[in-house]
Amino acid sequence: MPKVQESVIRKMTRLATQYNAVNLSQGFPNEPPPLKVRLALANAVMTDVINQYSPPMGRPDARRAVSAYYQRLYGYTVSEDDITLTLGATEAVATALRTIGQPRNKVVIFEPFHELYPSQCGIFYLDPVFVTLRPSDDGSTWSYDEAELKDALKGATALILNTPHNPTGKVFQQNELKNIVDLCIQTDVYIITDEIYEHMCYPDSNGKQRNHTLIPHAFPEARDRVLVCNSLGKSASATGWRLGWCLHPPHLSDTYRGVHDQMVAMAPHPMQYASLAYLNLPDEYFTQQLPVRYKDRVAMLARTIQEVGFGVIMPEGSYYLFVDYRGVKELQGKTPMDAAMYLMKEVGVACVPGDNFYGKSTDGNHYLRFAACRSISDLRNAIERLKVLSAV
Incomplete structure (x- = not known):
C-alpha cells in the first residue's frame, strides 16, 4: 500500500520562499484570472444566497454551463445530471477512485505521474500499478x-x-488512445481522465496543431467506462479557487454524487457562480490565447536550460519541462533532491526532484521538473540565474 505523505511539490514552494528562489516548482500561474471572471466572483460574494450552501452536486446553471462548454468546444453532449461540480480536479479524481474502487483493487498509473495519484490510492487502500x-x-x-x-x-x-x-x-495521440481504450474494454477497466491542461496543446515540429482528445466523444464505445475530471484552476489562472467537475457515466452518477457529498458537501458556492463567466469566455481564449501563452513560455525557458546542459524532450502540451540534468556540470553525481536543492540554494531557482514522479525506486533518478507557467518577468529572472550553470 503506498504511503500517504505531504506533497513534495508544495514543500519545494515553501523552500522557494525561504531561500528567495524563483518558484518554478509548483505548477500554478502567478497572473490573475480574466477580469470578467474576477468580477463575477466579486459580485457573487456580495449576494447573501451564494455565500451559503449550494446543492451538493453543484448549481444547476453552472452544471448546464459545463454541459454547454463541452458541446461548444468538442461537439459532445452530456446531461447536467451526469456532471458534478467538485473541490477542484483533485477531489474529482479522488471521488472517482472511491466510486469505482474497493480496497485492494488495482489502479494502473502511467509513470512519471502527478504525486497525488498514488497517494489517493493509499487513502482508499487501492494498489497502484505503474506503467513507465x-x-x-x-x-x-x-x-x-x-x-x-x-x-x-x-x-x-x-x-x-x-x-x-x-x-x-x-x-x-489518437492511435495511443485507441489502443488504451481497446485494452480497457477488453479487460473491463474504467478510465479516469485528468484533463486540466486540455487547452495547452502545441504544434508539432511541422507546425501542425496538436489537439486534445475527449475520450468519451472520440470513442463512444467507451463512454460508459470513462470519468472525465477537469478544473478551471490552471486554464483560468485560479488554482486557489478549488473549482472542478467530473463527467460521469449515468450508471455511476448516484454513487459518485453520494461519495462527493459525504467527503466535501459541495464545491465552493461563490466559485461555482464565477465559473459561469469562465465557461462562457470566448472560444478564442481556450483555442488560441492559452496555447500561445504557454507555448511561448515553455520555449523561452527551454532554450536556456538546453544551453546550460539539460537534456530536453520538448513538451507537446501542458507547461512543464521534465529534463535530464546529467549534462549539467554542477549537478553531476547528485540525487534528484540534492540537484534540486543545489539549484534552490546556489542558483536561486526552485524546481521539483524527478524521482517524486515515479513509483519504482530505480526510475526518475536523473530528472528535474520546471514549471514554465510563471510571469514573463519571473521566467526572465530564472533564466538569468540559470545561466551560471555550465554544460559538461
Whole structure:
C-alpha cells in the first residue's frame, strides 16, 4: 500500500520562499484570472444566497454551463445530471477512485505521474500499478510499451490517464488512445481522465496543431467506462479557487454524487457562480490565447536550460519541462533532491526532484521538473540565474 505523505511539490514552494528562489516548482500561474471572471466572483460574494450552501452536486446553471462548454468546444453532449461540480480536479479524481474502487483493487498509473495519484490510492487502500513512459528512440517524445500496459491492466479496476501529461508534457495521440481504450474494454477497466491542461496543446515540429482528445466523444464505445475530471484552476489562472467537475457515466452518477457529498458537501458556492463567466469566455481564449501563452513560455525557458546542459524532450502540451540534468556540470553525481536543492540554494531557482514522479525506486533518478507557467518577468529572472550553470 503506498504511503500517504505531504506533497513534495508544495514543500519545494515553501523552500522557494525561504531561500528567495524563483518558484518554478509548483505548477500554478502567478497572473490573475480574466477580469470578467474576477468580477463575477466579486459580485457573487456580495449576494447573501451564494455565500451559503449550494446543492451538493453543484448549481444547476453552472452544471448546464459545463454541459454547454463541452458541446461548444468538442461537439459532445452530456446531461447536467451526469456532471458534478467538485473541490477542484483533485477531489474529482479522488471521488472517482472511491466510486469505482474497493480496497485492494488495482489502479494502473502511467509513470512519471502527478504525486497525488498514488497517494489517493493509499487513502482508499487501492494498489497502484505503474506503467513507465520512456523517451522514444529518436528522443522526440515519451512512449509506453503496449505489452507492459496490457499486463498491468489484467485484474485492474481503473486506469488514470492524464493528457496533456504532467510532468512530461506528452499529449497522447489518437492511435495511443485507441489502443488504451481497446485494452480497457477488453479487460473491463474504467478510465479516469485528468484533463486540466486540455487547452495547452502545441504544434508539432511541422507546425501542425496538436489537439486534445475527449475520450468519451472520440470513442463512444467507451463512454460508459470513462470519468472525465477537469478544473478551471490552471486554464483560468485560479488554482486557489478549488473549482472542478467530473463527467460521469449515468450508471455511476448516484454513487459518485453520494461519495462527493459525504467527503466535501459541495464545491465552493461563490466559485461555482464565477465559473459561469469562465465557461462562457470566448472560444478564442481556450483555442488560441492559452496555447500561445504557454507555448511561448515553455520555449523561452527551454532554450536556456538546453544551453546550460539539460537534456530536453520538448513538451507537446501542458507547461512543464521534465529534463535530464546529467549534462549539467554542477549537478553531476547528485540525487534528484540534492540537484534540486543545489539549484534552490546556489542558483536561486526552485524546481521539483524527478524521482517524486515515479513509483519504482530505480526510475526518475536523473530528472528535474520546471514549471514554465510563471510571469514573463519571473521566467526572465530564472533564466538569468540559470545561466551560471555550465554544460559538461
